[in-house]
Amino acid sequence: MISEDTLNEIGVENISIDESKLIPTIFINSKLFFKIRAGFHALASIKSKILFILLKDFRETQPEAFIQKDISSMTAHESSHIFTKYLRSNGVMQTNELDEDMRENFLTFLDEVICKVTGGDAPFGYTKLRESNSEYANFYKERDLEKYEEIRVIGNELNNLLYELGQKMVNKGIDYANLIGAIIRTQNFNDLKAAINEFDLSLNEIPDKASEVKVGWGMI
Amino acid sequence: MIDLPSRDLEIQNKPPQLNYFETTNQKSEIYKMFIEGITGVSWDLKLLVRNINKLSNSDDKEFFKHFIKVFETMKREIEVSKSGMIAMEYFLR
Numbered sequence: 124m125i126s127e128d129t130l131n132e133i134g135v136e137n138i139s140i141d142e143s144k145l146i147p148t149i150f151i152n153s154k155l156f157f158k159i160r161a162g163f164h165a166l167a168s169i170k171s172k173i174l175f176i177l178l179k180d181f182r183e184t185q186p187e188a189f190i191q192k193d194i195s196s197m198t199a200h201e202s203s204h205i206f207t208k209y210l211r212s213n214g215v216m217q218t219n220e221l222d223e224d225m226r227e228n229f230l231t232f233l234d235e236v237i238c239k240v241t242g243g244d245a246p247f248g249y250t251k252l253r254e255s256n257s258e259y260a261n262f263y264k265e266r267d268l269e270k271y272e273e274i275r276v277i278g279n280e281l282n283n284l285l286y287e288l289g290q291k292m293v294n295k296g297i298d299y300a301n302l303i304g305a306i307i308r309t310q311n312f313n314d315l316k317a318a319i320n321e322f323d324l325s326l327n328e329i330p331d332k333a334s335e336v337k338v339g340w341g342m343i
Numbered sequence: 344m345i346d347l348p349s350r351d352l353e354i355q356n357k358p359p360q361l362n363y364f365e366t367t368n369q370k371s372e373i374y375k376m377f378i379e380g381i382t383g384v385s386w387d388l389k390l391l392v393r394n395i396n397k398l399s400n401s402d403d404k405e406f407f408k409h410f411i412k413v414f415e416t417m418k419r420e421i422e423v424s425k426s427g428m429i430a431m432e433y434f435l436r
Contacts, residue, residue: 145418145421146381174421174425202378206377206378206381209413210410213409301367302367303367303370304374305367308402308406322367325364326364328362329364
């Protein structure tokens, strides 16, 4: 939640809205973005009824080519969060995890992996317990330490698999976003792990970029 | 005109058998088309429907057909919230 003081401090001159996209994109002065959410560059208003994307405004300080790539990537990532929010609330993306905490954390993790690769980033997910000292994590620890540890172990294990997979995809010259089709219908952590492994295995049939045999006039 | 045995014609009409990797690619491409529609890169509903219909697994087809309905719902709600934002911006300035 943004406080009134922060809103006053942001000031209208530091806000610009790009209405050309389906989801309005609001650019906010990078120093002030820090006050809204430290450590982030972009946010989607997934908990609000008014839908928009907030982007840290790099436009005055960064070279144009970099900015365009960055803005496109962040916009795709955040748009994906808003779309998956709708897919979940309409029952299209579902989970069959039995435990409520597992359900919530599974959907958070899957959502982040999909959004990461949609924005062109390496596959990586997180559960709601990623920040071990957050108020949320502390609440979990006090309530059920065993479950807290279990969820964190699952998250770490999946991220190790995703890291290896990401490296392999780079070596094979495969776009990270190709992972989406393999995982989008998974409904629990076990399914997701199996899908990552199956996708990883399917990459074995594809030659590494470096080992491709060069033929044709280029060889002469 | 070349006479083809009926069996060959049957084979020609069948969709190509895709392996696991190619099938996941088809699904990834469909998802990306939705995101391109949201971000304003491109939106081609006919092509999207054609690509969904190309999926060989009927559960996958159904799954992605729901995406179209969800997309339309989302689009309507965004348009409403967007007009509110534009009005807010007008008054702020």
